[in-house]
Amino acid sequence: MTADQSIAPASPRPAEPSTDRDAVRLRGARLSYGRRLLWDGLDLDVRPGEFLAVLGPNGSGKTSLLRVLLGLQGLSGGTVEVAGGTPGRGDRRIGYIPQQRSMDTSVTLRGRDLVGLGLDGHRWGVGLRGIRDRRRRVTEALAAVGATDYADQPVGLLSGGEQQRLRVAQALVGDPEVLLCDEPLLSLDLAHQRVVSELIDRRRRAANTAVLFVTHEINPVLPLVDRVLYLVDGRFRVGPPAEVMTSETLSELYGTTVEVVRVRDQILVVGAQGPHCVEQPHHLGEH
Numbered sequence: 701m702t703a704d705q706s707i708a709p710a711s712p713r714p715a716e717p718s719t720d721r722d723a724v725r726l727r728g729a730r731l732s733y734g735r736r737l738l739w740d741g742l743d744l745d746v747r748p749g750e751f752l753a754v755l756g757p758n759g760s761g762k763t764s765l766l767r768v769l770l771g772l773q774g775l776s777g778g779t780v781e782v783a784g785g786t787p788g789r790g791d792r793r794i795g796y797i798p799q800q801r802s803m804d805t806s807v808t809l810r811g812r813d814l815v816g817l818g819l820d821g822h823r824w825g826v827g828l829r830g831i832r833d834r835r836r837r838v839t840e841a842l843a844a845v846g847a848t849d850y851a852d853q854p855v856g857l858l859s860g861g862e863q864q865r866l867r868v869a870q871a872l873v874g875d876p877e878v879l880l881c882d883e884p885l886l887s888l889d890l891a892h893q894r895v896v897s898e899l900i901d902r903r904r905r906a907a908n909t910a911v912l913f914v915t916h917e918i919n920p921v922l923p924l925v926d927r928v929l930y931l932v933d934g935r936f937r938v939g940p941p942a943e944v945m946t947s948e949t950l951s952e953l954y955g956t957t958v959e960v961v962r963v964r965d966q967i968l969v970v971g972a973q974g975p976h977c978v979e980q981p982h983h984l985g986e987h
């Protein structure tokens with residue numbers, strides 16, 4: 701398998717009603733930490749196979765939303781369902797690519813073993829056949845992200861980008877129904893940004909996996925995005941990029957004049973304060 705091939709679904713999913721139900725469903729969702737309200741009244745349905753980009757300035761609650769969907773953080777109000785059930789810790793129907801944090805050089809776990817942690821032992825069974833199937837899945841996942849060459853090295857000695865590719869493989873190897881990505885392209889070079897985003901895209905098309913993709917920079921994934929959830933200081937907007945990424949909508953959300961400029965197939969968001977915002981388009985809250 702070459703680096704640009706997708707990881708095929710492990711086996712055809714049984715004809716369950718998953719195509720009829722939302723992959724993610726939030727109703728009247730509220731999250732606050734003490735007196736700090738991150739968002740309230742959030743209704744969101746994400747369909748199987750849909751690619752939802754989650755945008756917003758620092759501290760707007762993007763990672764917290766993923767934590768709610770992972771069952772690591774309870775809502776302060778409203779309801780949440782993921783893959784038809786209440787999210788729970790270690791739910792294998794959910795793949796998660798965490799925000800990049802470099803692993804300590806003392807971590808001796810091999811890349812191959814890190815990816816294997818994404819597999820559910822029960823589902824793959826025990827015995828020789830189960831072991832062979834698991835090994836094959838891990839090998840395919842490693843190849844799909846182009847990590848075969850360093851699969852047997854300790855992950856602590858790999859570069860940030862190499863570690864990130866292993867995390868992507870780990871999230872996909874378990875054949876998830878919902879894939880939660882927290883800035884997965886950070887620290888990847890342009891070529892591997894493309895490899896990883898195409899991999900995620902092909903995966904969701906082949907297996908109808910819903911993707912929630914937190915990012916500060918929409919442009920690398922713009923062609924893949926079906927809808928955007930844009931969070932700013934307790935306010936939010938959900939819709940296709942053409943509706944949300946407009947001067948009118950973002951000015952309303954930020955409560956200040958914001959210009960959205962389209963240059964070829966790129967979207968640039970410019971704050972009223974000065975052109976420096978162009979370089980970090982989604983960090984307007986900091987300026």
Ligand SMILES: Nc1ncnc2c1ncn2[C@@H]1O[C@H](COP(=O)(O)OP(=O)(O)OP(=O)(O)O)[C@@H](O)[C@H]1O
Nearest residue numbers: 733734738756757758759760761762763764765916
């Ligand atoms: N467990 C917690 N207890 C109290 N406050 C928290 C907790 N987790 C997050 N926060 C606060 O909630 C706010 C939102 O955090 P979150 O990490 O969800 O934002 P974000 O939109 O992902 O930000 P960034 O773009 O910087 O990653 C931050 O101000 C953060 O300090």
